[in-house]
Amino acid sequence: MATFVFIHGAGDVGWYWHLVAAELHARGHAAIAPDLPCDDDSAGLSEYADTVVGAIGDRTDLVVVAQSFGGFTAPLVCDRVAVELLVLIAPMIPRPGEAPADYWTNTRYDEEERVRYDDTIALFYQDVPPELAAEALTRSRTQSEARMSEPSPFDTWPGVPTRVLIGHDDRLFPAGFLHRVTQERLGITPDEINCGHTPALSRPHELADRLEAYAAEQGLLGGH
Incomplete structure:
Protein backbone atom coordinates (compact mmCIF):
# COMPACT_ATOMS: atom_id res chain seq x y z
CA MET A 1 0.00 0.00 0.00
CA ALA A 2 1.07 3.57 -0.60
CA THR A 3 1.43 6.60 1.65
CA PHE A 4 -0.17 9.64 0.05
CA VAL A 5 1.38 12.94 1.11
CA PHE A 6 -0.98 15.80 0.34
CA ILE A 7 0.15 19.41 -0.13
CA HIS A 8 -2.61 22.01 -0.16
CA GLY A 9 -2.73 25.20 -2.20
CA ALA A 10 -2.40 28.87 -1.31
CA GLY A 11 -4.24 30.12 1.75
CA ASP A 12 -5.68 26.69 2.46
CA VAL A 13 -5.42 23.90 5.04
CA GLY A 14 -4.90 20.16 5.04
CA TRP A 15 -8.65 19.72 5.57
CA TYR A 16 -9.04 20.33 1.84
CA TRP A 17 -7.97 16.71 1.30
CA HIS A 18 -10.12 15.07 3.99
CA LEU A 19 -12.60 13.35 1.67
CA VAL A 20 -9.90 11.90 -0.59
CA ALA A 21 -7.82 10.86 2.42
CA ALA A 22 -10.83 9.03 3.86
CA GLU A 23 -11.37 7.22 0.54
CA LEU A 24 -7.74 6.12 0.45
CA HIS A 25 -7.71 5.08 4.12
CA ALA A 26 -10.74 2.88 3.40
CA ARG A 27 -8.73 1.18 0.65
CA GLY A 28 -5.85 0.42 3.01
CA HIS A 29 -3.52 3.30 2.20
CA ALA A 30 -1.99 5.86 4.53
CA ALA A 31 -2.57 9.57 3.95
CA ILE A 32 -1.20 12.69 5.59
CA ALA A 33 -2.17 16.30 4.85
CA PRO A 34 -0.27 18.80 7.01
CA ASP A 35 -1.22 22.46 7.35
CA LEU A 36 1.51 24.57 5.78
CA PRO A 37 2.53 27.85 7.50
CA CYS A 38 1.08 29.83 4.61
CA ASP A 39 -0.22 32.68 6.80
CA ASP A 40 3.19 33.20 8.46
CA ASP A 41 5.15 36.10 6.96
CA SER A 42 8.41 34.55 8.17
CA ALA A 43 7.82 31.28 6.29
CA GLY A 44 8.86 30.68 2.69
CA LEU A 45 8.94 27.67 0.41
CA SER A 46 11.76 26.01 2.36
CA GLU A 47 9.69 26.21 5.56
CA TYR A 48 6.68 24.80 3.73
CA ALA A 49 8.83 21.85 2.66
CA ASP A 50 10.14 21.49 6.24
CA THR A 51 6.55 21.07 7.42
CA VAL A 52 5.79 18.37 4.87
CA VAL A 53 9.03 16.47 5.44
CA GLY A 54 8.44 16.60 9.19
CA ALA A 55 4.96 15.15 8.73
CA ILE A 56 6.32 12.32 6.57
CA GLY A 57 8.73 11.14 9.24
CA ASP A 58 9.97 7.63 8.44
CA ARG A 59 7.08 6.69 6.15
CA THR A 60 7.93 5.03 2.83
CA ASP A 61 6.27 4.20 -0.51
CA LEU A 62 5.47 7.88 -0.85
CA VAL A 63 3.15 9.48 -3.39
CA VAL A 64 3.34 13.26 -3.12
CA VAL A 65 0.16 14.97 -4.32
CA ALA A 66 0.22 18.76 -4.67
CA GLN A 67 -2.68 21.10 -5.40
CA SER A 68 -2.26 24.42 -7.25
CA PHE A 69 0.40 26.54 -5.46
CA GLY A 70 1.50 23.34 -3.73
CA GLY A 71 3.36 22.68 -6.96
CA PHE A 72 6.04 25.07 -5.72
CA THR A 73 6.59 23.03 -2.53
CA ALA A 74 6.41 19.57 -4.10
CA PRO A 75 9.82 19.50 -5.86
CA LEU A 76 11.54 20.62 -2.66
CA VAL A 77 9.98 17.71 -0.79
CA CYS A 78 11.00 15.30 -3.57
CA ASP A 79 14.59 16.52 -3.26
CA ARG A 80 14.67 15.68 0.45
CA VAL A 81 12.88 12.34 0.80
CA ALA A 82 12.55 9.21 -1.33
CA VAL A 83 9.36 9.76 -3.35
CA GLU A 84 8.03 7.09 -5.68
CA LEU A 85 5.55 9.29 -7.56
CA ARG A 95 10.83 26.44 -13.29
CA PRO A 96 13.95 25.88 -11.15
CA GLY A 97 14.79 29.09 -9.34
CA GLU A 98 11.54 30.81 -10.30
CA ALA A 99 9.95 33.10 -7.72
CA PRO A 100 6.22 32.53 -7.18
CA ALA A 101 5.59 36.23 -7.83
CA ASP A 102 7.09 35.86 -11.31
CA TYR A 103 5.02 32.83 -12.30
CA TRP A 104 2.11 34.75 -13.78
CA THR A 105 4.25 36.83 -16.12
CA ASN A 106 6.58 33.97 -17.04
CA THR A 107 3.69 31.68 -18.02
CA ARG A 108 1.90 34.49 -19.91
CA TYR A 109 -1.15 33.90 -17.74
CA ASP A 110 -2.69 37.29 -18.50
CA GLU A 111 -2.69 36.48 -22.20
CA GLU A 112 -4.93 33.46 -21.59
CA GLU A 113 -8.51 33.79 -22.77
CA ARG A 114 -10.74 33.20 -19.77
CA VAL A 115 -13.77 34.55 -18.00
CA ARG A 116 -12.93 36.67 -14.96
CA TYR A 117 -14.74 35.76 -11.73
CA ASP A 118 -14.72 38.06 -8.71
CA ASP A 119 -16.64 35.64 -6.50
CA THR A 120 -14.46 33.11 -4.66
CA ILE A 121 -16.98 30.28 -4.86
CA ALA A 122 -17.60 30.88 -8.56
CA LEU A 123 -13.85 30.82 -9.24
CA PHE A 124 -12.67 27.96 -7.03
CA TYR A 125 -15.70 25.91 -5.95
CA GLN A 126 -18.33 26.15 -8.68
CA ASP A 127 -18.91 22.38 -8.71
CA VAL A 128 -18.44 21.74 -4.98
CA PRO A 129 -21.54 21.01 -2.85
CA PRO A 130 -22.62 24.32 -1.28
CA GLU A 131 -22.12 23.19 2.32
CA LEU A 132 -18.58 22.01 1.55
CA ALA A 133 -17.76 25.21 -0.34
CA ALA A 134 -18.99 27.28 2.61
CA GLU A 135 -16.89 25.25 5.03
CA ALA A 136 -13.85 25.62 2.79
CA LEU A 137 -14.24 29.39 2.97
CA THR A 138 -14.47 29.35 6.77
CA ARG A 139 -11.31 27.23 7.01
CA SER A 140 -9.25 29.21 4.49
CA ARG A 141 -6.40 31.44 5.65
CA THR A 142 -4.72 34.53 4.31
CA GLN A 143 -1.83 33.59 2.07
CA SER A 144 1.26 35.56 3.05
CA GLU A 145 3.01 37.18 0.12
CA ALA A 146 5.98 38.41 2.16
CA ARG A 147 8.44 35.99 0.56
CA MET A 148 6.82 35.39 -2.82
CA SER A 149 9.59 37.28 -4.62
CA GLU A 150 12.28 34.86 -3.43
CA PRO A 151 13.59 32.38 -6.02
CA SER A 152 12.41 28.82 -5.55
CA PRO A 153 15.32 26.95 -3.91
CA PHE A 154 15.72 24.05 -6.32
CA ASP A 155 18.08 23.70 -9.27
CA THR A 156 16.35 21.07 -11.38
CA TRP A 157 13.14 19.13 -11.33
CA PRO A 158 13.59 15.93 -9.30
CA GLY A 159 13.93 12.67 -11.20
CA VAL A 160 10.64 11.32 -9.89
CA PRO A 161 7.88 9.87 -12.11
CA THR A 162 5.39 12.71 -12.47
CA ARG A 163 1.74 12.93 -13.49
CA VAL A 164 -0.30 16.08 -13.96
CA LEU A 165 -4.07 16.06 -13.54
CA ILE A 166 -6.09 19.09 -14.55
CA GLY A 167 -9.74 20.10 -14.34
CA HIS A 168 -11.60 20.31 -17.64
CA ASP A 169 -13.68 23.18 -16.24
CA ASP A 170 -11.03 24.86 -14.08
CA ARG A 171 -11.83 28.58 -14.02
CA LEU A 172 -8.57 29.67 -12.39
CA PHE A 173 -6.20 27.67 -14.61
CA PRO A 174 -8.06 26.85 -17.83
CA ALA A 175 -7.32 23.47 -19.35
CA GLY A 176 -5.67 24.97 -22.41
CA PHE A 177 -3.34 27.03 -20.25
CA LEU A 178 -2.29 24.04 -18.16
CA HIS A 179 -1.82 21.84 -21.22
CA ARG A 180 0.59 24.43 -22.61
CA VAL A 181 2.49 25.07 -19.36
CA THR A 182 2.78 21.35 -18.56
CA GLN A 183 4.18 20.61 -21.99
CA GLU A 184 6.55 23.59 -21.92
CA ARG A 185 7.88 22.97 -18.44
CA LEU A 186 7.72 19.20 -17.92
CA GLY A 187 7.47 17.89 -21.47
CA ILE A 188 4.45 15.73 -20.66
CA THR A 189 0.74 15.77 -21.50
CA PRO A 190 -1.59 16.19 -18.51
CA ASP A 191 -4.59 14.01 -17.82
CA GLU A 192 -8.00 15.63 -17.39
CA ILE A 193 -10.83 15.14 -14.94
CA ASN A 194 -14.30 16.62 -15.39
CA CYS A 195 -14.20 19.21 -12.60
CA GLY A 196 -13.21 22.73 -11.61
CA HIS A 197 -10.15 23.82 -9.64
CA THR A 198 -10.81 21.82 -6.46
CA PRO A 199 -11.48 18.15 -7.28
CA ALA A 200 -10.64 16.93 -3.76
CA LEU A 201 -13.95 18.49 -2.70
CA SER A 202 -15.99 18.15 -5.89
CA ARG A 203 -14.84 14.70 -7.10
CA PRO A 204 -13.19 12.94 -4.13
CA HIS A 205 -14.08 9.38 -5.14
CA GLU A 206 -12.96 9.87 -8.73
CA LEU A 207 -9.78 11.61 -7.59
CA ALA A 208 -8.99 8.75 -5.22
CA ASP A 209 -9.50 6.33 -8.13
CA ARG A 210 -7.06 8.30 -10.25
CA LEU A 211 -4.45 8.49 -7.51
CA GLU A 212 -4.72 4.80 -6.74
CA ALA A 213 -4.38 3.97 -10.44
CA TYR A 214 -1.27 6.14 -10.70
CA ALA A 215 0.20 4.41 -7.64
CA ALA A 216 -0.60 1.00 -9.15
CA GLU A 217 1.34 1.96 -12.27
CA GLN A 218 4.38 2.47 -10.04
CA GLY A 219 3.93 -0.91 -8.38
CA LEU A 220 2.93 0.56 -5.01
CA LEU A 221 -0.18 -1.52 -4.37
CA GLY A 222 1.54 -4.87 -3.85
CA GLY A 223 -0.73 -7.80 -4.44
CA HIS A 224 -3.91 -5.98 -3.47
Whole structure:
Protein backbone atom coordinates (compact mmCIF):
# COMPACT_ATOMS: atom_id res chain seq x y z
CA MET A 1 0.00 0.00 0.00
CA ALA A 2 1.07 3.57 -0.60
CA THR A 3 1.43 6.60 1.65
CA PHE A 4 -0.17 9.64 0.05
CA VAL A 5 1.38 12.94 1.11
CA PHE A 6 -0.98 15.80 0.34
CA ILE A 7 0.15 19.41 -0.13
CA HIS A 8 -2.61 22.01 -0.16
CA GLY A 9 -2.73 25.20 -2.20
CA ALA A 10 -2.40 28.87 -1.31
CA GLY A 11 -4.24 30.12 1.75
CA ASP A 12 -5.68 26.69 2.46
CA VAL A 13 -5.42 23.90 5.04
CA GLY A 14 -4.90 20.16 5.04
CA TRP A 15 -8.65 19.72 5.57
CA TYR A 16 -9.04 20.33 1.84
CA TRP A 17 -7.97 16.71 1.30
CA HIS A 18 -10.12 15.07 3.99
CA LEU A 19 -12.60 13.35 1.67
CA VAL A 20 -9.90 11.90 -0.59
CA ALA A 21 -7.82 10.86 2.42
CA ALA A 22 -10.83 9.03 3.86
CA GLU A 23 -11.37 7.22 0.54
CA LEU A 24 -7.74 6.12 0.45
CA HIS A 25 -7.71 5.08 4.12
CA ALA A 26 -10.74 2.88 3.40
CA ARG A 27 -8.73 1.18 0.65
CA GLY A 28 -5.85 0.42 3.01
CA HIS A 29 -3.52 3.30 2.20
CA ALA A 30 -1.99 5.86 4.53
CA ALA A 31 -2.57 9.57 3.95
CA ILE A 32 -1.20 12.69 5.59
CA ALA A 33 -2.17 16.30 4.85
CA PRO A 34 -0.27 18.80 7.01
CA ASP A 35 -1.22 22.46 7.35
CA LEU A 36 1.51 24.57 5.78
CA PRO A 37 2.53 27.85 7.50
CA CYS A 38 1.08 29.83 4.61
CA ASP A 39 -0.22 32.68 6.80
CA ASP A 40 3.19 33.20 8.46
CA ASP A 41 5.15 36.10 6.96
CA SER A 42 8.41 34.55 8.17
CA ALA A 43 7.82 31.28 6.29
CA GLY A 44 8.86 30.68 2.69
CA LEU A 45 8.94 27.67 0.41
CA SER A 46 11.76 26.01 2.36
CA GLU A 47 9.69 26.21 5.56
CA TYR A 48 6.68 24.80 3.73
CA ALA A 49 8.83 21.85 2.66
CA ASP A 50 10.14 21.49 6.24
CA THR A 51 6.55 21.07 7.42
CA VAL A 52 5.79 18.37 4.87
CA VAL A 53 9.03 16.47 5.44
CA GLY A 54 8.44 16.60 9.19
CA ALA A 55 4.96 15.15 8.73
CA ILE A 56 6.32 12.32 6.57
CA GLY A 57 8.73 11.14 9.24
CA ASP A 58 9.97 7.63 8.44
CA ARG A 59 7.08 6.69 6.15
CA THR A 60 7.93 5.03 2.83
CA ASP A 61 6.27 4.20 -0.51
CA LEU A 62 5.47 7.88 -0.85
CA VAL A 63 3.15 9.48 -3.39
CA VAL A 64 3.34 13.26 -3.12
CA VAL A 65 0.16 14.97 -4.32
CA ALA A 66 0.22 18.76 -4.67
CA GLN A 67 -2.68 21.10 -5.40
CA SER A 68 -2.26 24.42 -7.25
CA PHE A 69 0.40 26.54 -5.46
CA GLY A 70 1.50 23.34 -3.73
CA GLY A 71 3.36 22.68 -6.96
CA PHE A 72 6.04 25.07 -5.72
CA THR A 73 6.59 23.03 -2.53
CA ALA A 74 6.41 19.57 -4.10
CA PRO A 75 9.82 19.50 -5.86
CA LEU A 76 11.54 20.62 -2.66
CA VAL A 77 9.98 17.71 -0.79
CA CYS A 78 11.00 15.30 -3.57
CA ASP A 79 14.59 16.52 -3.26
CA ARG A 80 14.67 15.68 0.45
CA VAL A 81 12.88 12.34 0.80
CA ALA A 82 12.55 9.21 -1.33
CA VAL A 83 9.36 9.76 -3.35
CA GLU A 84 8.03 7.09 -5.68
CA LEU A 85 5.55 9.29 -7.56
CA LEU A 86 4.64 12.96 -7.81
CA VAL A 87 1.11 13.98 -8.82
CA LEU A 88 0.39 17.64 -9.55
CA ILE A 89 -3.28 18.64 -9.52
CA ALA A 90 -4.50 21.87 -11.17
CA PRO A 91 -0.95 22.97 -10.53
CA MET A 92 1.42 25.83 -10.69
CA ILE A 93 4.53 24.27 -12.23
CA PRO A 94 7.63 26.28 -11.36
CA ARG A 95 10.83 26.44 -13.29
CA PRO A 96 13.95 25.88 -11.15
CA GLY A 97 14.79 29.09 -9.34
CA GLU A 98 11.54 30.81 -10.30
CA ALA A 99 9.95 33.10 -7.72
CA PRO A 100 6.22 32.53 -7.18
CA ALA A 101 5.59 36.23 -7.83
CA ASP A 102 7.09 35.86 -11.31
CA TYR A 103 5.02 32.83 -12.30
CA TRP A 104 2.11 34.75 -13.78
CA THR A 105 4.25 36.83 -16.12
CA ASN A 106 6.58 33.97 -17.04
CA THR A 107 3.69 31.68 -18.02
CA ARG A 108 1.90 34.49 -19.91
CA TYR A 109 -1.15 33.90 -17.74
CA ASP A 110 -2.69 37.29 -18.50
CA GLU A 111 -2.69 36.48 -22.20
CA GLU A 112 -4.93 33.46 -21.59
CA GLU A 113 -8.51 33.79 -22.77
CA ARG A 114 -10.74 33.20 -19.77
CA VAL A 115 -13.77 34.55 -18.00
CA ARG A 116 -12.93 36.67 -14.96
CA TYR A 117 -14.74 35.76 -11.73
CA ASP A 118 -14.72 38.06 -8.71
CA ASP A 119 -16.64 35.64 -6.50
CA THR A 120 -14.46 33.11 -4.66
CA ILE A 121 -16.98 30.28 -4.86
CA ALA A 122 -17.60 30.88 -8.56
CA LEU A 123 -13.85 30.82 -9.24
CA PHE A 124 -12.67 27.96 -7.03
CA TYR A 125 -15.70 25.91 -5.95
CA GLN A 126 -18.33 26.15 -8.68
CA ASP A 127 -18.91 22.38 -8.71
CA VAL A 128 -18.44 21.74 -4.98
CA PRO A 129 -21.54 21.01 -2.85
CA PRO A 130 -22.62 24.32 -1.28
CA GLU A 131 -22.12 23.19 2.32
CA LEU A 132 -18.58 22.01 1.55
CA ALA A 133 -17.76 25.21 -0.34
CA ALA A 134 -18.99 27.28 2.61
CA GLU A 135 -16.89 25.25 5.03
CA ALA A 136 -13.85 25.62 2.79
CA LEU A 137 -14.24 29.39 2.97
CA THR A 138 -14.47 29.35 6.77
CA ARG A 139 -11.31 27.23 7.01
CA SER A 140 -9.25 29.21 4.49
CA ARG A 141 -6.40 31.44 5.65
CA THR A 142 -4.72 34.53 4.31
CA GLN A 143 -1.83 33.59 2.07
CA SER A 144 1.26 35.56 3.05
CA GLU A 145 3.01 37.18 0.12
CA ALA A 146 5.98 38.41 2.16
CA ARG A 147 8.44 35.99 0.56
CA MET A 148 6.82 35.39 -2.82
CA SER A 149 9.59 37.28 -4.62
CA GLU A 150 12.28 34.86 -3.43
CA PRO A 151 13.59 32.38 -6.02
CA SER A 152 12.41 28.82 -5.55
CA PRO A 153 15.32 26.95 -3.91
CA PHE A 154 15.72 24.05 -6.32
CA ASP A 155 18.08 23.70 -9.27
CA THR A 156 16.35 21.07 -11.38
CA TRP A 157 13.14 19.13 -11.33
CA PRO A 158 13.59 15.93 -9.30
CA GLY A 159 13.93 12.67 -11.20
CA VAL A 160 10.64 11.32 -9.89
CA PRO A 161 7.88 9.87 -12.11
CA THR A 162 5.39 12.71 -12.47
CA ARG A 163 1.74 12.93 -13.49
CA VAL A 164 -0.30 16.08 -13.96
CA LEU A 165 -4.07 16.06 -13.54
CA ILE A 166 -6.09 19.09 -14.55
CA GLY A 167 -9.74 20.10 -14.34
CA HIS A 168 -11.60 20.31 -17.64
CA ASP A 169 -13.68 23.18 -16.24
CA ASP A 170 -11.03 24.86 -14.08
CA ARG A 171 -11.83 28.58 -14.02
CA LEU A 172 -8.57 29.67 -12.39
CA PHE A 173 -6.20 27.67 -14.61
CA PRO A 174 -8.06 26.85 -17.83
CA ALA A 175 -7.32 23.47 -19.35
CA GLY A 176 -5.67 24.97 -22.41
CA PHE A 177 -3.34 27.03 -20.25
CA LEU A 178 -2.29 24.04 -18.16
CA HIS A 179 -1.82 21.84 -21.22
CA ARG A 180 0.59 24.43 -22.61
CA VAL A 181 2.49 25.07 -19.36
CA THR A 182 2.78 21.35 -18.56
CA GLN A 183 4.18 20.61 -21.99
CA GLU A 184 6.55 23.59 -21.92
CA ARG A 185 7.88 22.97 -18.44
CA LEU A 186 7.72 19.20 -17.92
CA GLY A 187 7.47 17.89 -21.47
CA ILE A 188 4.45 15.73 -20.66
CA THR A 189 0.74 15.77 -21.50
CA PRO A 190 -1.59 16.19 -18.51
CA ASP A 191 -4.59 14.01 -17.82
CA GLU A 192 -8.00 15.63 -17.39
CA ILE A 193 -10.83 15.14 -14.94
CA ASN A 194 -14.30 16.62 -15.39
CA CYS A 195 -14.20 19.21 -12.60
CA GLY A 196 -13.21 22.73 -11.61
CA HIS A 197 -10.15 23.82 -9.64
CA THR A 198 -10.81 21.82 -6.46
CA PRO A 199 -11.48 18.15 -7.28
CA ALA A 200 -10.64 16.93 -3.76
CA LEU A 201 -13.95 18.49 -2.70
CA SER A 202 -15.99 18.15 -5.89
CA ARG A 203 -14.84 14.70 -7.10
CA PRO A 204 -13.19 12.94 -4.13
CA HIS A 205 -14.08 9.38 -5.14
CA GLU A 206 -12.96 9.87 -8.73
CA LEU A 207 -9.78 11.61 -7.59
CA ALA A 208 -8.99 8.75 -5.22
CA ASP A 209 -9.50 6.33 -8.13
CA ARG A 210 -7.06 8.30 -10.25
CA LEU A 211 -4.45 8.49 -7.51
CA GLU A 212 -4.72 4.80 -6.74
CA ALA A 213 -4.38 3.97 -10.44
CA TYR A 214 -1.27 6.14 -10.70
CA ALA A 215 0.20 4.41 -7.64
CA ALA A 216 -0.60 1.00 -9.15
CA GLU A 217 1.34 1.96 -12.27
CA GLN A 218 4.38 2.47 -10.04
CA GLY A 219 3.93 -0.91 -8.38
CA LEU A 220 2.93 0.56 -5.01
CA LEU A 221 -0.18 -1.52 -4.37
CA GLY A 222 1.54 -4.87 -3.85
CA GLY A 223 -0.73 -7.80 -4.44
CA HIS A 224 -3.91 -5.98 -3.47
